[in-house]
Amino acid sequence: MTDRPQRPLTLRDVSEASGVSEMTVSRVLRNRGDVSDATRKKVLEAAATLGYVPNQIAGSLASQRVNLVAVIIPSLGNMVFPEVLTGINQILDETPLQAVVGVTDYLPEKEERVLYEMLSWRPSGVIIAGLEHTDAARAMLTNAGIPVVEIMDTDGRCVDSMVGISHRRAGAEMARAILKQGYQHIGFMGTKMPLDHRARKRFEGFTEHLAKAGVEIEDREFYSGGSALAKGREMTKTMLDRSPDLDFLYYSNDMIGAGGLLYLLDQGIDVPGQVGLAGFNGVELLQGLPRQLATMDACRLEIGRAAAEIIRDHGQEGASVEPHKITLTPKLSLGDTLRRRRV
Amino acid sequence: MTDRPQRPLTLRDVSEASGVSEMTVSRVLRNRGDVSDATRKKVLEAAATLGYVPNQIAGSLASQRVNLVAVIIPSLGNMVFPEVLTGINQILDETPLQAVVGVTDYLPEKEERVLYEMLSWRPSGVIIAGLEHTDAARAMLTNAGIPVVEIMDTDGRCVDSMVGISHRRAGAEMARAILKQGYQHIGFMGTKMPLDHRARKRFEGFTEHLAKAGVEIEDREFYSGGSALAKGREMTKTMLDRSPDLDFLYYSNDMIGAGGLLYLLDQGIDVPGQVGLAGFNGVELLQGLPRQLATMDACRLEIGRAAAEIIRDHGQEGASVEPHKITLTPKLSLGDTLRRRRV
DNA sequence: CTGAAAGCGCTAACAA
């Protein structure tokens, strides 16, 4: 066992230990070019004994290539984003590319900072949630000279490529399904997040579709912070106490929807006969509730995978140079809470 | 608006645009040394107009300093780890340091790969989950010459510093609490994950404590994959059908515990009178269930914060050079499922 | 307060 080295090892150390030139050592370690088996063996042995770890900083500077992909998302606390990351990693795991994650907390200025920070590492591509950015951020993305994929949302203009779903349409579809079942008195609950554009668009799509049918939301309630399940419970109680005539509750996410569902069942309210429910996201987490909540899948895994594929294929021969605009279709699942029983 | 540049901008571009030497431009952009307000202004303007983003690769190579902290965790799907990350970010957000996350999927070889990959960026520190690593990984950590903090678990030997809880003790504490309430016929449910050492240690601590009191686990069941809530339901049904005499069910995590709870309530079984329940983690997510599940807090946020603080303070004047060994004490919360009602 | 020179550790390009 050697002592802890003060100075990190360099290629030169391996070169000296193996009696092979730095250049050839470099070739061996990167599996580049032709190297005789004898030399290769010498080098590999020396590197292993010394415990040499290459310096990518120097390597990237010299080669002008960086195997990093910047991934910028609003939050890790919302399971949606880890799932997108999983999709991204599924694709990148089979390439030399490596995702680096930055979190914005839904704050535009923080997004701008994080983006700047990440671009300063000259990544090979950017995957960023949403289409809404500060002007400065948009300018950085435009000028970065690398592929940029905006994900999750396709209602708007993108800088380069985009992969997502139309939240407007998702909201409208849900409205259609609800009306079709004959519900008429609808309440809405969601997060108090002016900066969650996707939730906002769903809401807009939802109300606009209702409006076309001459229906208006009769009550609404917003929350922030705290356990979503508990908040769903509380808000549902508050709302039904205030507006006992409601026959449907639309939640902006499945967690609060689940809280609402548990509350209604506790109260012995007939779901979906007396009150119907729906959420959004298709959180797998929640399978196992007493009733399956109606929801809409946000295609999280697919979005991550498609975005990563765009970055991976960029600049490959045969790949189109055109930006991609991919709109996935969320699947509506009625579950047990959106099928009105015949009276 | 300028066209998309083929070549990324360099300091030299800013230097030429502002008529100031590269060196001084660099100083302005880093807020280092004294620069006259006039020059500073010129530089800042030029940089902003051009949309210059510094190249950290070159900067880090030259300065031999990298503001990256490698964070290596088993998974993002388990909410525990995003929460630890949140704690880490809370601390690092107020420093120039930036966390870079690598995911191992609980696979030792993947951990080794990810570690190698991250060390090749010469980060300023490493935060890594668990104390169990391959020999090669351990060697890399030892030789990296940077602070290393192993987190989550303190039952074992660490390379450098560690911050976590004793899962052995956590398991034992839970056993003690259960016995104290008079439960005697105990079943266990958990994940089928030989590589989740923390779950294993909790289980060992649990059974060892029971053994001291002459009690043995009467049934057990393991799952893998799928929705934890649903699995908790299924396993609970399976187990109670098989071993109807059980009066307590210990779950290795709160999600399956919640599934079990919902199942028991569905069945009209008296919780905690007829059957008591406990989980592990203190998942905030679950507040809002019909009954509050007994659980034990894993101190996720604190662990993240403490680990990040160790990295942050490393090498600061006045900071101790000694490795830190921090064992936090998980809080037991009895909730509504571990208080046996007087018969 | 500002600038010039040297070099961080590696790889592209070329020469042998």
Added chain:
DNA sequence: TTGTTAGCGCTTTCAG
């Protein structure tokens, strides 16, 4: 198949 040379874009150091 192997080695040599010249940088990559920045910061350190030292001189003005």
